[in-house]
Every structure is written in structure tokens, then in C-alpha cells.
Amino acid sequence: MSAEPLEIHLDDQDIGRSLRQDVRVGLTAGAKWLPPRWFYDARGSELFEEITRLPEYYPTRAERAVLAERAAEIVEVTGAKTLIELGSGSSEKTRLLLDAFTRRGGLGTFVPLDVSVSALAGSTATLAADYPGLRVRGIVGDFTRHLDRLPTGGRRLVIFLGGTIGNLLPAERAEFLTGMRAALEVGDWLLIGTDLVKDPAVMVPAYDDAAGVTAEFNRNVLRVLNRELGTDFDPAAFTHVALWDPDREWIEMRLRAERPMRLRVLDLDVSFAAGEELRTEVSAKFRPEGIAAELATAGFRAERFWTDPDALFGVTLARAD
Template sequence: MNAFRLTRTLPADATAAALRGDVLHGLTSTPKTLPPTWFYDARGSEIFEAITQIPEYPVWRAELGLLRQHAEAIALRTGARTLIELGSGAYSAKTRHLLDALTGLHAYVPVDVCESALRQAGQALIVERPGLTVHALVADFTSVLALPDTPGPKLLAFLGSTIGNFLPAERAAFLSCLSALLSPGDALLLGADLVKDEAALVAAYDDPAGLTSDFNKNVLRVINSRLDADFDPDAFEHVALFDTAHEWIEMRLRSLVDQTVKIRALDLAVDFSAGEDLCTEISAKFRREGLAAELAAAGLELAHWFTGPGQEYGLALAVPRRPGADRPPAGRSTACVS
């Protein structure tokens, strides 16, 4: 019998409060920052959907291809009866490949801050997949999660290389939290964009059609709309660069003029100097050995590694480290943030 249940662990005003806090903290810091979470509203989601289809941005397609090719192997190695997906959004092609392959699946637990996306996904699934229990969680997966009681083994999926949007210390803490959610026999499936040619990396975040520029500036439109601000997106230049020392992409908005922006909902005026940068995203790129070391530090063992011929993207299947197993030597971290 089909079953759909939705549990909200976020207060109804949590998103608005988080936006106010992030903007107040980020725009009064030096240097100024805003987290990439706020790229997304209806328009931002549409722009990002378009970005996933351009040739310069292969991340989405590379991960989809790996899941299409290796979903059955992942299912065979995990035997998962519950699939938990963090940041699930709407029902996607990536999720569909995993659900198709996990023939013994009993429950799907999508976790997202967007209730409407979760309801859309749940309603589609209970129609398409008789017998599957869907227990959606309206929750912030970066906070402590209270997962529903579902049968194991469990497969915890965190895709899209979103792990690269955490600062190194944040990422270490987050991976440890994920590790704590897993019991023996469970597994973590982690998507990671890999270090590659610098020109290709920069092009993915600064495409000729200007989609990534429009996406980056959408954070300003979101603040205008939700906090009654008067940002002029045309008064900022989109900047994307690759930090070779840390192996991450930085996205910034550079003020073209001296200007003062008013954010009326916060009773805040923010001065920008001409040439001053506002950091909006850092997207770390990984190497297998560095990621394996980070997983090990969190109590996880890299059990299987899936990648394509071009070594552009990787799927890490990690399991709780066996009691008494030696901890591998720490490797160089190649990660980071938002």
C-alpha cells in the first residue's frame, strides 16, 4: 500500500530568519560574503536548470551519467532498504536511477527545506511506485537530523558536489554528523566534482552566454525582494576564478562603482567601494586520495569509487569504519565552502 508522510522540523519562519541572519552577518563582515543558498528562488532555480544543460558545466550531466552506469552496482553493494537523500528538491532523474536499481527498497526519505518540492516529489512517487513508503522531512540537513524509523540497510545520498560548498572545518564536522547517522551495514553515497583543467573549471562558472553571471546576481534580486533592499545588479560584475593553492572556484560580485545599498527590512545601509568584492560561493574540487582521507577522519571508509574515463567527477561509496581498523594517514584537504 502506498504511503506518503511529511514531517516538518523547521519552524515556519526559519527560512526568513536564516536569510536575515546571513545577510546581516555577511554584509557587515570583512570581506563581505553571502552564502549560495540564497541564489535560489523560482527564477534562480530556472537559471540553474539552464546551467546544467550548457556544455561548459558538465557536473550535473557527469553525475547523472555515473548514476545511470553504476546504480545497479551501488544497489548490489549496499542492499539498501531505505534511501535517504539530502537536499533532494523535486523528484529528479538522478533519484529515479537509484530508486529503479534498489529493487528491495522499502522507504525513501527525501530531506529538503522546500516543502512544496517535497510534496511534489512525494505525490509523484506514490503514484509511480506502489509499495514504496515516502517519509519527507522539511529540515535543514546541516543541522542535527532526526531520521524516521525505517528498515536498514540505509543508503544516505548527498549528491551534486554540494559537499564542496562547505568550509574545510564545516565539512569535517558535517561528514562526522553524517557518519553518526550510519549503522554497520549502512552506506554514504557522496558526489564530488574533481580537480581538472583550470580553464575548464573557470568556464563552468563564467560561461559565454552569461547564465552563471545571471545566477550569481540573482542573490541580489532575492535580497531586494525579501528584505526590501535596493541592490542594482547591473552595478556589480560577476567574477569567477580558480584558487590553485586551495583547489577551489570562487564566485564573487565586484562593485563597479562606489555605492551605498539600503536593506530596509534590516534597517541597514552597506557601503561598497568601486572594485570591492562580495564573495558568494566557493566550490571545492576534490582528488580521490584527499576525499578518502577526509572520510576516514569522520569515521568512514571509502569502499568503492566510481568515476568516468575523463576523471571529471566522482561518486564515493563510503561505509562506517570497522572497529579496530587502522586510521589512514591524514591527506591534504582539497575542499571548501560557501
């Protein structure tokens, strides 16, 4: 069965408007920031795939270990007819679930949602060829804006992997989970991956690897601004910084200006003092009771919680009440 034509709710104009809005707000803030979504042009996606293979970067391996061990149980408990993946990318880890559903039978539709038309077109074509009995319906959209566009009907399982929820600030997480619950019916399911609080000596190197790949990934946001907005950032003038905030229990990635600079960005004059930092990512880490409480507040009940053998990463299966 071939993949269905992509359902597009996000186009280049939408993306451009969002970028300009984020830049205008973030670079005029008292403490400058940009959201992490702007890392991910084609080069940024390549760099992130490289990061997931680094020895320091445990989350991908740990989450895959959980899914490999628990896929059959997830399929059995949920009995889902429709599988929906938010921020799907290549859907590599999702194949563990698709294989388990194929063995059991009963899954009719897979719906990957991603912001990238090209990535989604490629992955849906490949998945449709590899799972010929499955309807593959790709949606081009933003999981923070387009949850109301998810298909209805049948028992649904929504998966949100990779610890991506940790990139949202607490208020944003609450809004996302509430919106997710509103998009689901009672009895639908949410499977969510969360990186766990642990020794900073384990966490920080995952965001500051010895080979410098994460540093290049971090600086890539400046290259995106240069290309898309005609700015003149010198990425080499910024140092990659990764640090653990023990009070907020998250990792922050920042870019530190190594010299004073003044740039024209859109219609703004933006200046950096030597040593000034631009926050580019927050990656929250969770405790099992914390994610269960956040889910409960949004109207979900955590039914299962699993970790890898080293308790580095958690996967929660929650039911919409």
C-alpha cells in the same frame, strides 16, 4: 501508494531568521560574503536547472554517467532498505538508483530531504506515483542542521549528489561528515558526489558560461535580498566573477560592484567601493585520496570510487565503521 504527509522541521520563520543572520554576519565581514543557499528561490532554481543543461556545465552529465553505469553495483553492495537523499530537489538522477532498486527488490522507503516545501511536495507526489510499491516520506529540513531527524532502522543508504559538499568550507565539511556519521549506524552507507581537480580551462567555464546564465543565477541572490528584506540592490550594478583558487583548490563566485554604493540592509549601513567583491559561493574540487581521508576522519571507510570516462567527477561509496 501516495506520498506520506511531509515531515516539516523548517518553516518560513526559520528560513527568515537564517537569512537575516547570514546577511548580518556576511555583509559586515571584512571581505563580504553570502552563502550560496540564498540563490535558490523559485527563479534561482529555474536558472540552476538551465545551468545543468549548458554545454560548459559538465558536473551533472558526468555524475549521471557514473550513476547510470554503477547503479546496479551500488544496489548490490549496499542492499539498502531505506534510501535517503540530502538536498533532493527534483531527485532526477536518483531515479537511476530507484530504478535499479526496483529491479532488484528490497527497497522499502525513499526519504528525500530538502528545504523547499513546494519542491518537495511536488517531487514526492510524482515519485510515489511512479514507484507505487515504495513508501515516500519527504522531510523539510536543512542537511546542516537536521541530520538527527533522519529515519532509523533497516540498512540505510544516504546519498549526497551534485558536488554540493564542495559548497561547504573545510571546517563545515568536517562538521557535516561527523554529524552524518553520528546519524548512521555501523554498516549504513553514504554515497557522495565530488567534482574533481582538473584543468582550470575546463572548470572555470562551468561557472562562467558564454550565455550568461550563471551570471544571472549569481545576481539572483541580490533579488532575493530585495524581495525578502526590502533592500534596494541594483543587480545590474554588479558583475559576475568566477575564478580558480589553486591554493585552496576551489572555484569562487563573486559579485563585483561596478560603482560605489551605500545601502540600508536590515538596521545596517552597508557600503561597497567600486570594484569591491561579495563572495557568493565556494565550490571545492577534490582529489580521490582527499575525499577518502576526510571520510575516514569522520568514521567512514571508502569502499568504492568511480569516475566518468573523462575523469571529471567522482562518486564515492563509503561504509559507516
